[in-house]
Amino acid sequence: MPTINSPLTDDAYKVVTEALRDALIDLIDLSLLGKQAHWNVVGPRFRTIHFQLDEVVDAARKHADIVAERSATVGSPADGRAETIARDTQITRLDAGWIRDDDVVAAFTGLYEGLIARMRQRAQDVEQADPVSNNILLDVVEELEKQYWMWQAERS
Template sequence: MKSTLPNEALRTVGEALQGSLVDLIDLSLVAKQIHWNVVGPRFRSIHLQLDEVVDTARSYTDTVAERASALGIPPDGRSATVFQGSAVSPVPEGWLPDSDAVRTMVAALASVIAKARERMAAVGPVDPVTEDIFIQLTGELEKAHWMFQAENG
């Protein structure tokens, strides 16, 4: 595959897309792990809210990977790659009280959002198409972040 971007721009965009791919895969896994283990009086609402994050992360995982492929960059979503490169902190093992689940998701989303904003700034000057993906992604993640923050008031 041959990219339409110059080599320097391609390297910047490739690093941003790969980093985001890893973060989004891990975010979806973290949200699912919490989804299966959340307990407490707010179980149902948090359980459902976590599925929304999983859906968003998985949708953008595909968008990011396909953008990389379109530019001639082979995306790497292997588990070892995700383990080595994710900005998301590990989730505690076992049952997770609803308040802890919310705090864990707020922290996970904040990490992914911070990285997405860095990547958005890096790709903006060299590839507005990829920048647009990061703009949309960041908006969706910030909405989820806000909603989880509101859970613990």
């Protein structure tokens, strides 16, 4: 079994790897929920919301990859398995089936509030332990807040 040595102290490693693990779970689940809604949105704003969900998925996948690679860099293998996401996600589920455009907007506006709060807390938690991971998490926060603004602007 290969070993990747962490450049972090033991205490910093624990804080950073937990924050990165939880961030990865949030981002992977966000991408999955984005696709679920993308495939099933209906209503007069179908096209707009459909394409906005593509942006959500693309951004979530991009940041998930960066977070996962940082986790590996500091010596902790990333775990993006479906069973891990399903067991540990903190994001509220979407119902199966068709979902009205207004309901998609409400759901994503709500889930972004929680995502941003958790991601900001993670960034704060790792700020002293690992400034590099802090920067990565702050980049995620920046993207989430931009998406949140866009979802809020969609509310009718």
